[in-house]
Amino acid sequence: MRFGVLGPLEVWSDEGELVPVSGPRPRALLAILLLDAGRLVPVERLIDGQYGDEPPAGAANAIQAHVSRLRRGLPQGLIEFHGTGYLLAVDPADVDVHVFERLAREGRKALASGEAGRAARVLKDALELWRGPALADVPFWRAQVARLDEVRLAAREDLVEAELGLPEGTSTAELRQLVEANPLRERLRGQLMRALHAAGHQAAALEAYEEGRRLLADELGADPSPELADLHLAILRGGPARPRHRLPAALTSFVGREEELARLAGLRGNRLVTLTGPGGAGKTRLATESARDGNACFVDLAPIEAGGQVARAVLGALGVRETGLHSPAMPAPDPLSRLTSALADQTLLIVLDNCEHVVAQAAALARAVLDGCPGVSILATSREPLGLTGETLVPLAPLETPPPGSPAGDWARYPATRLFAERAAAVRPGFVMGAEAAAICAALDGSPLAIELAAARLRTFTVEEVAGRLAEYGPFKLLSRGDRTAAARHRTLHAVVDWSWSLLTPEEQEVARRFSVFSGGATLAAVERVCGDGDILADLVDKSLIDASGGRYRMFETIRLFCAERLAESGDRAHDRHLAYFLELAQRADPLLLRAEQLTWLERLSAEDGNLQAAVRHAVQEDSRAALRLIAALASYRWLAGRRGAAIAASARLLERVGEPPEGLEEEYVLCVLQAAPEATPEQWGRAQQIIEGIDHELRHPFASVMWGMVAGPSDPQSTMRRGRLLGRDAWSRAVAVLGEALVGQFDGRLLESEPGLERALAEFRALGERWGTAQALDALALIASKRGEWARARGLWDEALGLLEELGAADEIMDILCRRAGGLAREGDLVAAGADVRRATDMARTTGWPALVLVARADLARLQGRYGEARTCYQEALEYAKPGLFATEGIRPLVLTGLGRLAEHDGDLAAARDWHGQALATASRDLITELAEVAEGQAGLALLEGDGRRAAYLLGVGVALRGMAVAGDADVARISEGARTLVGAESFAAAFAEGAALTRAAALAALG
Structure with missing residues (x-):
């Protein structure tokens, strides 16, 4: 009812x-x-x-x-x-x-x-x-x-006020009737005065004021209000009869644009300032906040459909309208002329909001007003500049968001997260900012409108649900609800972007669609190759669809997703052109990464990393041969720049798609297998092994030799590489061959023999200016120095290696060296410095993933410092990461198992200690001599716990034999040595130790086995 x-x-x-x-x-x-x-x-x-x-x-x-x-x-x-x-x-x-x-x-x-x-x-x-x-x-x-x-x-009265703000105005006859019915209502009388004045009846407006003044005096003994008196004075002076405040009321707090607000305050002497930026950047709110302290009039051009209405809209906002009756002999005055006449003697700031769809007419009006009204300034908001001489542009970038992994205490420093937190608290009392909410702000590209819409969704969903729906459905579906009172094109994120799209020409829409294939921006050369006309690109920059800074062009993510939808609808082959361009770039860069120019090219490829990943994804889906070429060309970049993890998933998918190695791309297949590790299957490793063993020519990608040695280990194919069958005759390949042979000597326990080769490789890499090879040689020499007890030399070599790897950004290898240096510092007895290195490696691992070596370093340090529970947890986690069957981790598992055995010894659990040490011995590769030495020393500790001092001394000697030199400063070795001497006496200890140390490598291995 x-x-x-x-x-x-x-x-x-x-x-x-x-x-x-x-x-x-x-x-x-x-x-x-x-x-x-x-x-x-x-x-x-x-x-x-x-x-x-x-x-x-x-x-x-x-x-x-x-x-x-x-x-x-x-x-x-x-x-x-x-x-x-x-x-x-x-x-x-x-x-x-x-x-x-x-x-x-x-x-x-x-x-x-x-x-x-x-x-x-x-x-x-x-x-x-x-x-x-x-x-x-x-x-x-x-x-x-x-x-x-x-x-x-x-x-x-509110309706009258609204009508007074429209170009067509309100009926003065109806207003007179309302005033006659309510003679003492000052608001109505003021509205009548403004309407009469706007219609050109100044005398009638003044008479309406006099009538009201007399009535107030006679009936109430009062004077007119200050507002009415001000209006009377403005009409007497012939100025615009307008209310004192014409700015939209603030319904929420102002958050996130404080720096831009301060900049606008410093530009108040500039007569034309234009705020530019994409839809939803907060231009309108910033403009109104900037104008709030002065004498300002706000003009919303959004409802204007025809350019000729711009001047009338400003007249309406000012309260100045045309006289009623005209004839052919006396035509209506030009609205722009009437506007400049009305403002000629005024001091006023006009806020022209939403100029983009009538930008030419808004520019013409601004020029006329600025020329004819010296006291008037204009603050415009638009998605493109007005294009006038003397115009000052204030572009609005997205709000800054916290970088991934930022601590919670830093979130309040970033405008995007402050805005989200405040708007979220308004709909969900007690809201506390968390990592999920910070990630939402980053995913929304710092767009103020998108952030406000996302925060509003917390009325219905939790933060985790909003983040999940954003990842699953994208921003347009999630942010499909907004302020019901807003204009339709400002109500949802999709509507905001669609409005910008509708203002583009067909040629601009075509370039914008194509530009959406870029991920992370692009250079001008890339845009011209993939999208076409570079001049149109400049138009899109002017219209705030694309941002230009630092020599790169970038499309905000929400706009890019919208344009990507339009690209998918069009059937354009922009993705293929994008793939072709970046494949060519990767192939051009590949050999240059092994020369002195490597930093320049690493920086260039790093800037394009998003595009390279996008090109790989497209190639894996659409063109397997191109995908193999691209993944192979990027192998050295991924390795040198510490981005190995980025290639694993795509490489594994590609291997599954191609099956057998395609003809002519066998070498590329091997590189794909190497980058898919540890996800590559045994069958794929087998095919790669067959390819390596069958190659009888120089590699097109010489870095494959390094990767095979690092990932697959020093097997027979590596030996053939060392003989030069696969490596070329260029200086880098020669240096790599020397380095590889020396490193294999280290793995075999021939530390002293490997040192001259490492020194030679170091000199050759330094002469080339190639940082990665230089760092590898420095690291290996530092390890030898630390084993020898040359602590100062070891620290200096590691410091230099770390400096070079930091220039490259090779995070994985930086963590490796930090862990090895921490081990050396621990043997030296400096557990404080060792702890600093372990903490730094741990902080890096939190963002890059957990290499098993970092967990082992944490566990070893905790064990030496007596934090046995923490040590056990880290050792057990390391077992999960150190998968058996891979050369990269097979040397780590025996170290972990030995560490767990030592913890069991500390607990007095002999059965568990025997089990752990037995697993360590069974797991250790007979090729990794230094790891076997660690196992021998672990067995010595167990023997000591069992009361067999002579066996402990003997096994310590075996460990020394396996290392090929005396082990100095190791806390466990010192403890075992002291315990064994106590049990068997110094003379018997020395004899047993010497017996073990005198063993040949084969005999030492047999003694362990």
């Missing part, structure tokens, strides 16, 4: 038929219940509404009788009794007075926001609900009737 109180009390059925309600008292009772529809009305209020201050005896019983009578005429259950009062169980949306009040509030809000057109439409809808005086046929409760009349009049 529907109910009406804005006029005679009426009730309509669902079919629209009138439902009779008879009797003055029951009708009055129904009116009272309708005014509080859906809420409990106490009996005392019903009595007061019916009878006033002097209710008769038995009034409560009378109310009950009236209710019974009402119930007979209305559907059953509509009037409910709840002990202390009655409730009319209807939706307020079915009662005209509640609909009216809601619309009146919406209209007032739109008016305060500067949306005059929308405010006028909503307020007209509200006032059309009135069918006459409220409750005209209900003779009771006059106070409520008076309240409704006042609300109606206030809404009428």
Whole structure:
């Protein structure tokens, strides 16, 4: 059912038929219940509404009788009794007075926001609900009737105010009638004065003021308000009759653009300033906040459809309109001329908002006003510049977001997260910013509108759910709800971007679509190759669809996703051109990465890493041969720049797609297998092994020799590489061959023999200026120095190696060296410095992934410092990462198992210690001599715990034999040595130790086995 109180009390059925309600008292009772529809009305209020201050005896019983009578005429259950009062169980949306009040509030809000057109439409809808005086046929409760009349009049005044802000203005005749009916309402009188003045009737406007002044003096003995007096003075001076404040009211706090606000404050001497940026960047809010302290007029050009209406919109916002009647002999004055005349002597800031769709006309207006009105300045907002001489541009970049892994304490420093936190707290009290919310801000590219829309979704979803839906559905579907009172094109993220798209020419749309294939931006050369016309690119920069900075062009992520949808619809082959360009770039860079220019090319490829990954993804899906070439060409870049993990998933998918190695791309297949490790299958490793063993020519990608040695280990194919069969005759290949042979000597335990080769490789790499090879040689020499006890030399070599790897950004190898240096520092006895290296490696691992070596270093340090529980946890985690069967980790597993054995010794658990040490011995490769030495020393510790000092001394000697030199400073070795001497005596210890140390390598291995 529907109910009406804005006029005679009426009730309509669902079919629209009138439902009779008879009797003055029951009708009055129904009116009272309708005014509080859906809420409990106490009996005392019903009595007061019916009878006033002097209710008769038995009034409560009378109310009950009236209710019974009402119930007979209305559907059953509509009037409910709840002990202390009655409730009319209807939706307020079915009662005209509640609909009216809601619309009146919406209209007032739109008016305060500067949306005059929308405010006028909503307020007209509200006032059309009135069918006459409220409750005209209900003779009771006059106070409520008076309240409704006042609300109606206030809404009428708001409608007049909205109409005064429109180019067509309002009816002066209707305004006169309203003023005559309400002669003491100053707001109405001021509106009449403004309307008359705008229509060219200055004398009539002044007379309306005089009439109001006399009435106030005669009736109230008062003077006009300051606002009315100011308006009178403005009309006397011939200036625009406008209200004192024309800026949209702030409905939320201002967050995130404080630096730009300060910059605008410093530009107040500039007469034309234009805020540029993509939709949703916060241009309007920044402009209004900047203008709030001065004499400013806000003009929203968004509703304007034709350029010729721009001047009229400004006239309307100022309250200056054209005179009413014109003839061919006396045509209407040009709106722009009338505007410059009205502003000629004014000091004013005009905020021209949303200029992009009428940019030419807005520019013409700005030029005319700035030329003819020396006291007027303009602050414009637009997605492209107005293009006038003297224009100062203030581009709005996305809000800064915290980088991944930033500590929680830093989030308050970043505008994007501060904005999200404040808006989220408004809809979810008690909200606390977390890592998921910070990631949402980053995923939304720091767009203020997108962040506000995402925060608003916390009314319905948790932060984790918002993040998940953003990842699954993308921003446009998630952020599909916004402020209902906003203009349609500002209500959702999709609408904002679609509006920008609609303003582009077909040629601009084509380039924008194609540009969406770039990930992380692009150079001009790349854009011209993939997208076409570079001149159109400049137009897209001007229109804030693309950002240009630092020699690169970038599309904001939300815009890029929108354009990518348009690209998919078009069938354009931009992805193929993108792949071709970046394959060519990778192939050109590959050999240059092994020369002195490697830093330049690493920097260039790092800048294009997003594009390279996108090209790989597209190639894996669409062109397997191109994918193999690209993954192979990027192998040295991925390795040198510490980006190995980025290639694993794509390489594994490609291997699954191609099956057998394609003809002519066998070498590329091997590199793909190497980059897919540890996800490559045994069958794929087998095929790669066959290819390596069958190659009888120089490698097209010489870095494959290094990767095979590092990943697959020093097997027979590596030996053939060392003989030079696969490596070339260039200086880098010769240096790598020397380095490889020396490193294999280290693995075999021939540390002293490998040293001259390492020194030679170091000299050759330094001569080339190649940092990666130099760092490898320095690291190996440092390890020898630390084993020898040359602590200062070891630290110096490691410091230099780390410096070179930091230049490259090789995170994986930086962590490796930090862990090895930590081990050397621990043997030296400097556990504080060792701890600093382990912590740094740990911090890096949190963002790059957990190499097993880092976990082992943490565990070893914790064990030496007596933190046995932490050590055990780290050793056990390391076992999960150090998978058996891979050369890169097979040397780590015995170290982990030995460490667990030593912890069991500390606990006094001999059975567990035997088991761990037995696993370490069974796991250790007979080719990795230094790891076997560690196993021997672990076995020595177990022997000591079992009371066999002589065996402990003997096994320590075996360890020394395997290392090929004396081990100095190791805490465990020192402990075992002291314990063994105590058990067997110094002389017997020396003899047993010497017996073990004198063993040949083969005999030492046999003694362990």
